[in-house]
Amino acid sequence: MSDVNARIEDIVKKNDIVLFMKGTALFPQCGFSSRAVAILDHLGAPFETVDVLQDAEIRQGIKDYSDWPTIPQLYVKGEFVGGSDIMMEMFEAGELQQLLADKQIVGA
Numbered sequence: 555m556s557d558v559n560a561r562i563e564d565i566v567k568k569n570d571i572v573l574f575m576k577g578t579a580l581f582p583q584c585g586f587s588s589r590a591v592a593i594l595d596h597l598g599a600p601f602e603t604v605d606v607l608q609d610a611e612i613r614q615g616i617k618d619y620s621d622w623p624t625i626p627q628l629y630v631k632g633e634f635v636g637g638s639d640i641m642m643e644m645f646e647a648g649e650l651q652q653l654l655a656d657k658q659i660v661g662a
Contacts, residue, residue, distance in 0.1 A: 558615035566629045570659050571601035574616045575626040579603050586638035590626040593645050599660050631657045 565572055571594065577583030579591050579601075594601050606613035606625055613625070620627055620634045628635040630653060635641065644650035654660045 556615075558611045559619055562612065562615055562619045565602075565604060567632050569602040569629075570631055570657070571599055571654075572604060572629045573601055573626055574604045574606055574612070574629075576605070576607050578605055583607060586624075587626045590628065590638045590641055593641050593650070594628075597645075597651060597654060597660055599654055630654065630659070 573579075573587075573590055573594065575582060575584075575587035575590060577587055579595075582588035582591055583605075591603075604612060604616075606616060616625065616627055617623055622634065622637065624637050626638055628637070628641055635644070635650075635653070641650060644653070651660070
């Protein structure tokens, strides 16, 4: 496993919810990242963020790690969930809320 993969693995495993995004939760740097943060905030889910703009290795490495070409990327309990569009679809269908409840992160 490469150094960047090991760093990503460590981040993903240590946090119940982690969002790899452009910018920070308080200052997202793209609309997709902003939407992802808004969804998690709305659900009251505690989450960590990783600003891929601050680390070029992480920015490319996360795409390779998940085999997903875009950012943001959401991980819940170590599992890749998807990007902003998938998060929105799951949220609108109630599936994201159910996932967080099933993983005992937030109430149903």
